[in-house]
Amino acid sequence: DVKVTQSSRYLVKRTGEKVFLECVQDMDHENMFWYRQDPGLGLRLIYFSYDVKMKEKGDIPEGYSVSREKKERFSLILESASTNQTSMYLCATTGGLRQFFGPGTRLTVL
């Protein structure tokens, strides 16, 4: 079974801090994704990557950046965290038609 892991389940940061969210997959998949999920808004795509060092903006990339130095690892970076970035962050990878999600990181920015 595909395993997608995220570095933290819960994270609390202060406004202005730089935040790193890490995601690792063990299935050698090329495509990886970062979403945020908010009540009433559903899952929204932030960034995705279809190969090492390749990235593409999703629907809401503002305030975020990403890094994909190795195939198995996809990092989401909040350069200067703000309170409106408080959310559930979900990493995913695609195998065939199916997306496999990590357990999520609930980030609170104070």
Next chain:
Amino acid sequence: RKEVEQDPGPFNVPEGATVAFNCTYSNSASQSFFWYRQDCRKEPKLLMSVYSSGNEDGRFTAQLNRASQYISLLIRDSKLSDSATYLCVAKGELSNFGNEKLTFGTGTRLTIIP
């Protein structure tokens, strides 16, 4: 208008009943459709793909109506364990580099009552 729209619910249904959800999509170029299930405080997991001819998996039936641009999910003989949020997903919108993206609905919350 949202690209994928669902009734958020909640749907409170007695155990053993049949319940159906609909979902509409706006991008007529979408090629593939899915239902995902998300339990409280958990990640979404694929429930089933939706095929043009309709498909069934045990108590679950999914259908696609391309003319009206909607998909449906029917759950028969509902169980307490079916309580979850059901996400409708469309695939086919292309990114700037030609990669296909998944577009998620906001989900329909279902609670099965004993």
